[in-house]
């Protein structure tokens with residue numbers, strides 16, 4: 579039987595919901611306290627968090643709720659800053675990334691032991707009771723413990739239009755953006771085993787699919803025949819540029835002067851750590867280039883934790899928040915336990 583009232587909400591409930599929303603909007607707004615984006619006149623903290631996006635703010639919230647004196651230093655360059663809408667993070671599905679971060683900052687700022695500084699940390703050295711951090715603007719701070727929540731920096735191949743379209747129509751993850759573009763003329767930029775894995779994955783979201791190897795294919799014969807059996811084209815012509823306007827691609831232009839129309843392109847691009855500071859302090863990286871952490875987010879250096887994209891290949895806001903929360907809680911536990919050994 580067909581339900582004409584929609585799948586989840588009937589007219590009566592809808593009216594009640596609108597009424598509740600109107601009442602909520604009429605209530606006085608909880609104003610952020612003085613420490614929002616302001617520095618207190620302090621040089622010494624219990625914890626400095628470098629990187630104040632989703633992972634760093636989640637760690638700061640856990641530590642703020644433990645009444646720890648925390649400084650969050652953030653350069654304000656989150657990796658998803660160009661994408662119009664963020665998806666797949668429960669309660670914030672379809673919300674612009676900057677709005678999620680602003681809401682998070684506002685909530686963390688409610689904890690008056692947490693301070694914020696917009697700056698880049700450029701030096702980090704071990705000192706007798708912890709670490710000293712120097713910033714681009716020339717400030718110096720010390721802390722007993724450090725959390726790196728610094729993310730990663732994407733490295734694009736030399737294809738014109740790629741960086742401009744990143745997060746708009748050139749996508750890294752189908753769970754983040756695949757639903758919105760399902761069924762569209764889609765490409766995957768990749769080759770060999772990783773290209774095969776990605777195009778097989780994306781075939782779940784669209785039947786209209788081409789693998790662009792950008793030069794000679796390194797697929798095995800078995801992989802190529804599997805793709806052909808699933809009607810996935812393989813295009814080997816070297817790519818010159820993506821035809822795009824405001825990040826929305828319309829075609830791939832090849833070096834031979836020809837073009838192929840396309841609406842969406844998935845690509846797994848290379849990355850580097852956003853900052854060398856963890857490595858300069860001795861933190862080990864794993865073979866893939868992520869900061870090595872245990873399941874409590876501890877790095878290989880005592881007193882230093884890492885969370886978010888810099889230490890995980892599960893690149894989602896949800897994972898950044900989960901690992902940031904873990905880092906904050908476990909670091910606080912470590913500090914409590916240390917006090918009991920004194």
Ligand SMILES: Cc1cc2nc3c(=O)[nH]c(=O)nc-3n(C[C@H](O)[C@H](O)[C@H](O)COP(=O)(O)OP(=O)(O)OC[C@H]3O[C@@H](n4cnc5c(N)ncnc54)[C@H](O)[C@@H]3O)c2cc1C
Pocket residue numbers: 628629630631632633634651652653654655656657658659660661663664665666667697698699700727728729730744745746750754755852853885886887888892893894895896898
């Ligand atoms: C284009 C794109 C779209 C995405 N879309 C989605 C989506 O729809 N849904 C989803 O769940 N995930 C999405 N992601 C993944 C998600 O954005 C990341 O997993 C998440 O941002 C990781 O959070 P993070 O805090 O670890 O790092 P980031 O958000 O990258 O933030 C790192 C922060 O650290 C700061 N920093 C780095 N070095 C220093 C330093 N030396 N000093 C001071 N500050 C420093 C940076 O300025 C930045 O503010 C997307 C990613 C990309 C690239």
